[in-house]
Amino acid sequence: MTMPSLTTEYASPIPLQARIATHRKHSEHPDDPSTAVLAALELTGTEDLADIGCGDARFLADLHAAGHTGRLVGVDTSAAMVAAAAAIGGVTAVTGDAQNLPFRDGEFDACTARHMLYHVPDPLAALSEFRRITRTGGTVVVVVNHARTCHYTHQLVAAHARNHGLTPPDGMINHTVTSETLPDMMQNVFGKTIIETHDNALIFDQPRPLITFAEALFTFYGIAPDAPPRAQILADVTSEIEHWFASHPGQAWRDPKGYTVATATR
Numbered sequence: 109m110t111m112p113s114l115t116t117e118y119a120s121p122i123p124l125q126a127r128i129a130t131h132r133k134h135s136e137h138p139d140d141p142s143t144a145v146l147a148a149l150e151l152t153g154t155e156d157l158a159d160i161g162c163g164d165a166r167f168l169a170d171l172h173a174a175g176h177t178g179r180l181v182g183v184d185t186s187a188a189m190v191a192a193a194a195a196i197g198g199v200t201a202v203t204g205d206a207q208n209l210p211f212r213d214g215e216f217d218a219c220t221a222r223h224m225l226y227h228v229p230d231p232l233a234a235l236s237e238f239r240r241i242t243r244t245g246g247t248v249v250v251v252v253n254h255a256r257t258c259h260y261t262h263q264l265v266a267a268h269a270r271n272h273g274l275t276p277p278d279g280m281i282n283h284t285v286t287s288e289t290l291p292d293m294m295q296n297v298f299g300k301t302i303i304e305t306h307d308n309a310l311i312f313d314q315p316r317p318l319i320t321f322a323e324a325l326f327t328f329y330g331i332a333p334d335a336p337p338r339a340q341i342l343a344d345v346t347s348e349i350e351h352w353f354a355s356h357p358g359q360a361w362r363d364p365k366g367y368t369v370a371t372a373t374r
């Protein structure tokens with residue numbers, strides 16, 4: 109059995125895309141984190157921008173499609189994500205680690221790190237790198253989740269993984285990086301930081317999309333795609349979710365979530 113890791117989780121963009129699609133479709137209040145980041149950036153369209161931990165680079169693709177003329181650079185440690193970014197016209201894709209970025213001092217007008225700092229072992233080193241590659245007067249925007257984001261669904265998956273002797277693999281999530289801790293980290297590296305908090309919830313009124321979302325969390329709890337008990341765990345998760353809906357007629361599964369956008373001027 110392959111041990112789940114950040115490398116295996118992001119070996120394909122599909123589980124990440126499944127989670128993003130769930131948030132788009134099943135949030136209690138419509139709220140796209142990209143809109144919040146764009147508001148914080150106040151771009152004119154000519155800035156050179158580096159997006160660190162860019163994932164499938166949809167954020168940069170949208171900027172390019174909107175007519176952004178400055179350099180758009182997507183950086184990721186995952187070969188699959190770098191390949192996805194490289195396939196987008198107008199985007200330069202770079203393999204790199206947030207803690208040691210392959211760029212010159214002050215090379216960018218803006219730097220973003222959206223939903224990635226909680227994967228980094230040394231977040232202060234990464235924040236220092238974001239500061240280093242951004243020119244004086246440029247903008248750095250970092251987004252991370254609240255500590256208990258989607259806690260009920262995470263707990264459900266964790267419990268079923270534990271029943272089969274599986275535990276969260278080391279090094280996938282750095283639990284010290286949350287909405288609650290980010291403001292102090294940013295303050296340490298940048299000084300004055302603007303903090304904006306977005307509270308929301310996932311809402312499911314049927315079992316199927318919740319089961320799909322739960323399954324997209326499996327690797328974070330040690331359930332690799334080729335884990336022998338995976339099919340049984342999926343059956344157990346499915347049965348518990350279906351039972352919850354059957355015993356709560358007319359009720360929706362509501363799982364609070366939220367994120368923080370931290371913005372600093374270099």
Ligand SMILES: C[S@@+](CC[C@H](N)C(=O)[O-])C[C@H]1O[C@@H](n2cnc3c(N)ncnc32)[C@H](O)[C@@H]1O
Pocket residue numbers: 114118124128160161162163164183184185186189204205206207221222223224227228
């Ligand atoms: C949750 S995804 C977020 C992707 C994208 N920013 C988004 O919001 O859709 C985290 C991304 O960070 C990348 N990543 C993890 N650790 C990294 C590191 N140390 N340096 C650069 N990228 C990293 C992963 O490969 C993955 O693509």
